[in-house]
Amino acid sequence: MRRYPIPMYTLLTGALAVVLAAALSLTVSAQQARAATVTVQAESYAAQSGVALETTADTGGGQNAAFLANGDWMRFDNVDLGATGRLTVSARIASAAGSGTVELRTAGLNGPLLAVVQTSPTGGWQNWVTRVTDIATHPTGPQTVFAVLRGATNDDFVNINWFSFVGEGDSAATGWVPVDQAKWNAQLTQFRAMTPATVPADVVRVPEFNATCSYSHSKPDDPIVLPGLPGASHMHSFFGNKSTDAFSTTESLLTNTPTSCTPANDLSAYWIPTLYEGDKAVEAEGMIVYYGSRLPDPSATVPFPQGFRMIAGDAKAQTPTPAGSPGQFWCAGEGGEIGRSTDGNWPVCAPKAHLTHQLVFPDCWDGKNLDSPDHKSHVAFTYDGKCSGAYPVAIPNVSFVISYPTSGSEAGFRLASGMASSIHGDFFNAWDNAALGQRVKDCITQRAKCNSAGAF
Numbered sequence: 081m082r083r084y085p086i087p088m089y090t091l092l093t094g095a096l097a098v099v100l101a102a103a104l105s106l107t108v109s110a111q112q113a114r115a116a117t118v119t120v121q122a123e124s125y126a127a128q129s130g131v132a133l134e135t136t137a138d139t140g141g142g143q144n145a146a147f148l149a150n151g152d153w154m155r156f157d158n159v160d161l162g163a164t165g166r167l168t169v170s171a172r173i174a175s176a177a178g179s180g181t182v183e184l185r186t187a188g189l190n191g192p193l194l195a196v197v198q199t200s201p202t203g204g205w206q207n208w209v210t211r212v213t214d215i216a217t218h219p220t221g222p223q224t225v226f227a228v229l230r231g232a233t234n235d236d237f238v239n240i241n242w243f244s245f246v247g248e249g250d251s252a253a254t255g256w257v258p259v260d261q262a263k264w265n266a267q268l269t270q271f272r273a274m275t276p277a278t279v280p281a282d283v284v285r286v287p288e289f290n291a292t293c294s295y296s297h298s299k300p301d302d303p304i305v306l307p308g309l310p311g312a313s314h315m316h317s318f319f320g321n322k323s324t325d326a327f328s329t330t331e332s333l334l335t336n337t338p339t340s341c342t343p344a345n346d347l348s349a350y351w352i353p354t355l356y357e358g359d360k361a362v363e364a365e366g367m368i369v370y371y372g373s374r375l376p377d378p379s380a381t382v383p384f385p386q387g388f389r390m391i392a393g394d395a396k397a398q399t400p401t402p403a404g405s406p407g408q409f410w411c412a413g414e415g416g417e418i419g420r421s422t423d424g425n426w427p428v429c430a431p432k433a434h435l436t437h438q439l440v441f442p443d444c445w446d447g448k449n450l451d452s453p454d455h456k457s458h459v460a461f462t463y464d465g466k467c468s469g470a471y472p473v474a475i476p477n478v479s480f481v482i483s484y485p486t487s488g489s490e491a492g493f494r495l496a497s498g499m500a501s502s503i504h505g506d507f508f509n510a511w512d513n514a515a516l517g518q519r520v521k522d523c524i525t526q527r528a529k530c531n532s533a534g535a536f
Contacts, residue, residue, distance in 0.1 A: 118159060118160050118245045119243070119453070119454070120156050120242060120244070120245070121142065121143070121241075122144055122241055122243070123142070123143040125155055126156060127154070127155040128145075128152075128154045128155065129152055130151065130152030130153070130229075131145050131152055132145075132147045133145060133146060134146040134239075136208070137206035138208065142241075144239045144241045145239065145240045146236075146239045147236045148229050148238050148240065149233075149235060149237060150230060150231035150233065150237075151229065152228075152229040153189060153228045153229065154226070154227045155224065155226050156224070156225045156227070156243075158222045158224075159222065159224070159225045159245065160223075161222075161223050162220060162245075166214060166216055167218050167245060167246070168212060168214050168215070168244075168245075169194070169195040169197070169212070169214075169245055170211065170244040170246070170457065171210070171240060171242070171244075172208055172209070172210050172240070172241035172242050173197070173199055173209060173211055174205055174206055174207050174238070174239045174241070175199055175200065175202050175205065175237055175238045175239065176201060176202075176204050176205045177201060177235070177236075178201070178231060178235055179198075179231075180237045180238060181196050181198055181199065181229075182196070182197040182227055182228070182230075182238070182240065183195075183196055183227070183228040183230060185225070185228060186219055186225055186226070187224060188224075188226065189228055191226065194218060194219075194225065195213050195215050196213065197213060199237060199238045208241060209461075210457070210471075211469070211470070212469065212470035225243075227240070244457060255452060255453025255454070255455075256449050256453065256458075257450040257451040257452075259388075259447075259450050263385070263386075267513050270514070271382060271383055271513075271517040274517055274518055276521045276522050276525070276526055277522045277536070279522075283528045283529060283536045284528075284529040285528060285529070286372070286527065286528075287372050287373040287378040287524040287526075288370060288371065288530065289371050289372075289519045289523040289524070289530035289531070289532070289534055290369060290370045290530075291343065291368075291369040291371075291532060292366070292369075292532045293319040293320055293341040293366065293368070293369060294319070294340045294365075294366055294367075295317060295318075295340065295364055295365075295366075296318045296321075296322050296339075296340040297322065297324075298315055298316065298354055298361065298363070299315070299316060299318065299324075299325055300312070300313050300314060300315050300316070301313055301316065301324075301325050302326065303324065303325065303326055303327065303328040303349070304389050304391065304451070304455055304506050304508060305506075307326065307327070308326060308327055309326055310325065310326040310327070311326075312326070313326075314353060314354075314395070314496040316351045316352065316354060316496070317354045317355075317361075317364065318350070318351045319340055319341065319349075319350040319351065319352075319364075319367050319369075320341045320346065320347070320348050320349050321336060321338075321339050321347050321348060321510060322336070323336035323338070324349040324351070328349060328508065330387035330510060333347050333348070333508065333510035334347055334386070334510050341369070343532055343534065345511065345512040345515040346512075347510040347511065348507065348509050348510045348511055349507075349508040350367065350369060350480065350507055350508075351505070351506045352364075352367075352439070352480065352482060352504070352505045353395065353497040353503065353504065354496040355435075355493055355495055355496075356493060356494050356495070357486060357488075357489075357491070358491065362484050362486050362493070364482045364483060364484050364485075365484065366483055367480055369478065369479070369480055369481075369507075371476040371478055371520075371523075371524070372476065372477045372524065373443070373474070373476065373477055373524050374443060374477050375443075375462060375465060376466075378474070378527055379525045380467070380474045381474045381475065381476060381520055381524045382473060382474065382475065382520065383476070383513070383516045383519075383520045384476065384511070385450060385509070386509060386511070386513060387450045388450050388475075388507075388508075389450060389451045389455065389506070389507060389508045390442065390451070390455055390459050390507055391455040391456060391504060391507075392439045392440060392505050392507075393439055393503050393504030394501075394502065394504055395498075395502050395504050396502065397502050398498050398502060399501045400424065400425055400501070401424075401425045401426075401501050402424045402425070403420055403427075407501075408500065409426060409427055409435055409436065409437045410427060410435075411427050411429035411430065411433040411434070411487075412434055412483065413429070413430070413433035415430020415431065415432055415433050416430060417429060417433070421488065421489070421490055422490045422492065423492055425492060425500045427488060428488045428489060429487035429488055430487065433487060434483050434486065434487065435487070435488055436481070436482065436483050436484070437480075437503060438479055438480065438481050439479060439480040439503065440477070440478075441478040441479065441507060443462055443467070443474065443475055443476065443477035444459060444460045444467035444468075444471035444472070444474060444475065445459050445473040445475045446458045446471050446472075446473070476520060476524060478507055480505045518534060519534045522534065522536075523536075
């Protein structure tokens with residue numbers, strides 16, 4: 081029995097919509113000698129049977145192929161599978177009921193089997209997860225790829241947002257930045273040898289510590305998305321490391337020690353799109369970067385490797401955010417929200433309340449890459465209370481809580497990236513390893529609330 085579309089705003093609420101923010105797409109020319117990373121949007125099929133399209137509920141997800149059931153299929157032309165060697169295939173899927181498989185075949189509906197992606201319920205038709213499978217041998221170069229749905233019944237069992245094909249040996253030149261395993265193993269050894277501090281009896285048992293940051297500077301730069309290209313980005317407001325610009329690297333951040341954050345041994349860079357009220361920039365009065373855990377058992381959490389980076393949100397999302405929208409700006413303080421802007425997209429706060437936003441980042445890591453082409457594919461959100469599968473490493477759950485010194489008005493605001501829905505944040509880790517490791521050991525793995533100094 082076919083299901084019917086549900087209004088997207090009913091599917092996700094509050095911060096959950098932020099933490100389920102979708103991956104940006106990256107397409108690569110089929111003329112390249114080997115596949116770098118080719119992400120194929122599900123809606124870009126050349127032909128199909130039984131497929132409908134709908135807009136994803138999360139920010140930046142674009143459209144997804146929906147209502148997929150046994151026997152449905154899609155054809156994608158000129159998918160570059162690169163040269164010989166191992167190929168990793170990922171699929172971003174969502175499901176509320178039923179299980180099945182997505183067969184990826186080349187040449188025809190019954191052609192050679194490339195890969196099989198297993199599907200199972202993810203908690204909802206718009207609760208997205210990424211499933212990954214590795215292929216040892218495969219055809220090379222541009223191929224016609226068919227996605228064929230196989231289910232036990234004729235009921236819908238999966239939605240698909242995109243497929244990604246990553247060839248063996250792809251690295252920083254194509255957006256994948258592999259972790260230095262020797263350095264990472266040494267960092268883990270240091271972390272595991274640390275003795276946890278004794279937790280006082282009166283401490284709040286919440287796994288959390290933070291960095292308290294003030295505004296540092298603004299530049300139209302983005303060292304994660306547009307490295308080495310000064311002025312190529314929309315305007316960003318930077319927090320933390322005061323040297324951050326388009327040319328920032330792990331080494332430059334660790335070398336340049338001035339920071340707008342407490343503690344001083346957090347030399348990380350954090351940034352968000354600049355907020356404007358009319359033509360005037362409104363810089364945040366502060367940002368608290370929380371490091372915590374959403375796992376039922378946070379004791380498996382390990383610190384970030386130096387140079388780790390990721391993005392939450394989507395600068396390309398340009399959709400209305402009326403009252404009740406997932407992941408919207410809100411009012412913190414006495415009186416809270418007292419109205420909406422004329423366009424309905426922004427809250428108007430009481431005189432003693434301030435405009436606020438919270439961005440939540442993924443908390444599971446693939447354990448292999450410091451970064452990925454879309455700056456999201458190397459991480460995922462906890463699923464069923466744990467980190468597993470392609471993302472087995474539990475990392476601290478980072479969130480930005482941003483407060484602006486304004487109550488707003490009916491005129492509303494705009495971001496340098498556009499509408500309120502385009503809010504996004506970037507994290508480039510440059511913590512001192514010992515300082516970060518001790519906080520993870522003391523505060524997160526022991527489930528104890530700590531302050532910016534890492535003390536109880």
